[in-house]
Amino acid sequence: MKKATTNERPDTFYDFVFNTLSAADFKSLPEQLGLSTRMTTMRLRKPTLLTYDTIPKLAVILGRDLKELVQKYELGYDALSAREYKQLMY
Numbered sequence: 606m607k608k609a610t611t612n613e614r615p616d617t618f619y620d621f622v623f624n625t626l627s628a629a630d631f632k633s634l635p636e637q638l639g640l641s642t643r644m645t646t647m648r649l650r651k652p653t654l655l656t657y658d659t660i661p662k663l664a665v666i667l668g669r670d671l672k673e674l675v676q677k678y679e680l681g682y683d684a685l686s687a688r689e690y691k692q693l694m695y
Contacts, residue, residue, distance in 0.1 A: 618652040618678040625667055638662055653683040660693060 616624075623631060630637075635645040638659055648655050655663070660680050664671035672694055674680055681690070 617650070618680075619646075619649040621678070622649055622663075622667065625669075630666070634666070637666055652678045652680045655681045656684055657681065657689040657693070 622634070626634065635642045638645055639662075640648070640659070648659065660675065661671060663680075664674055667674070675690075675693060681693075685693070
């Protein structure tokens with residue numbers, strides 16, 4: 606991912622997902638995650654609220670390392686318990 610210059614905003618998790626998935630996959634993301642369209646959009650815009658069940662599904666759909674995604678985008682930081690975080694990361 607390129608670094609943002611002073612005139613650009615940094616890539617958000619929503620932008621990352623949007624740019625990683627095909628248009629068809631992005632459109633079907635709520636169904637793949639088992640969430641409503643509104644809830645999916647809200648969670649992509651504020652990934653710190655992603656739940657324990659959703660994070661591994663999203664990592665598989667994106668084809669990315671789960672630990673890397675959690676650390677880089679702080680997935681679930683506000684929603685996970687310490688135990689859930691530990692189970693995801695170790």
